[in-house]
Amino acid sequence: EAQVTQNPRYLITVTGKKLTVTCSQNMNHEYMSWYRQDPGLGLRQIYYSMNVEVTDKGDVPEGYKVSRKEKRNFPLILESPSPNQTSLYFCASSFASGYEQYFGPGTRLTVT
Amino acid sequence: SQQGEEDPQALSIQEGENATMNCSYKTSINNLQWYRQNSGRGLVHLILIRSNEREKHSGRLRVTLDTSKKSSSLLITASRAADTASYFCALRDFQKLVFGTGTRLLVSP
Numbered sequence: 181e182a183q184v185t186q187n188p189r190y191l192i193t194v195t196g197k198k199l200t201v202t203c204s205q206n207m208n209h210e211y212m213s214w215y216r217q218d219p220g221l222g223l224r225q226i227y228y229s230m231n232v233e234v235t236d237k238g239d240v241p242e243g244y245k246v247s248r249k250e251k252r253n254f255p256l257i258l259e260s261p262s263p264n265q266t267s268l269y270f271c272a273s274s275f276a277s278g279y280e281q282y283f284g285p286g287t288r289l290t291v292t
Numbered sequence: 293s294q295q296g297e298e299d300p301q302a303l304s305i306q307e308g309e310n311a312t313m314n315c316s317y318k319t320s321i322n323n324l325q326w327y328r329q330n331s332g333r334g335l336v337h338l339i340l341i342r343s344n345e346r347e348k349h350s351g352r353l354r355v356t357l358d359t360s361k362k363s364s365s366l367l368i369t370a371s372r373a374a375d376t377a378s379y380f381c382a383l384r385d386f387q388k389l390v391f392g393t394g395t396r397l398l399v400s401p
Contacts, residue, residue: 213389221393222380223335239390272334278384278389280337280340283335283336
């Protein structure tokens with residue numbers, strides 16, 4: 181089954197404790213992306229990747245890092261999480277930029 | 293940057309009625325996409341309409357695109373309670389896909 185998986189689905193952590201949210205897709209997609217969704221602000225793109233070893237900033241990249249060492253995986257790293265990063269995070273993938281995107285189920289992160 | 297604006301922000305209808313939501317944008321586009329999101333879950337792609345297309349159908353969904361007015365509409369016919377969700381339009385901005393803030397649709401039995 182074609183899918184995008186994210187882990188963990190829920191995470192409560194404390195300020196400053198490094199964390200990684202994993203994202204994996206099994207569709208051999210070149211394009212992958214991370215979004216955060218906040219009430220009243222809609223979805224905002226954090227980072228995206230056009231292909232392996234090619235990543236670029238989205239609209240809200242501050243406080244986040246990504247890497248794309250393999251085509252299928254695109255982890256999101258919060259080196260020093262802060263409460264303003266409490267949000268619902270989505271990973272998505274597509275054949276290429278501008279094409280239909282497939283979304284993961286979301287990761288609800290709370291930073292206290 | 294390019295972003296669609298959905299209208300209305302919220303819509304409440306009865307089962308069996310049609311629901312129409314609109315998306316307006318500012319600059320020229322290559323394509324426009326519509327997505328659905330059930331509460332707190334991942335978005336699901338509904339329809340992609342290209343700039344040279346005027347109308348597209350998928351089951352009970354009908355999407356129109358008017359590039360001269362820079363607007364698109366999503367029509368859901370004969371709505372069901374299961375259509376209750378948020379609906380987003382998305383526009384390509386260079387290598388990014390930019391989402392609007394969505395229309396929340398509530399369909400009551």
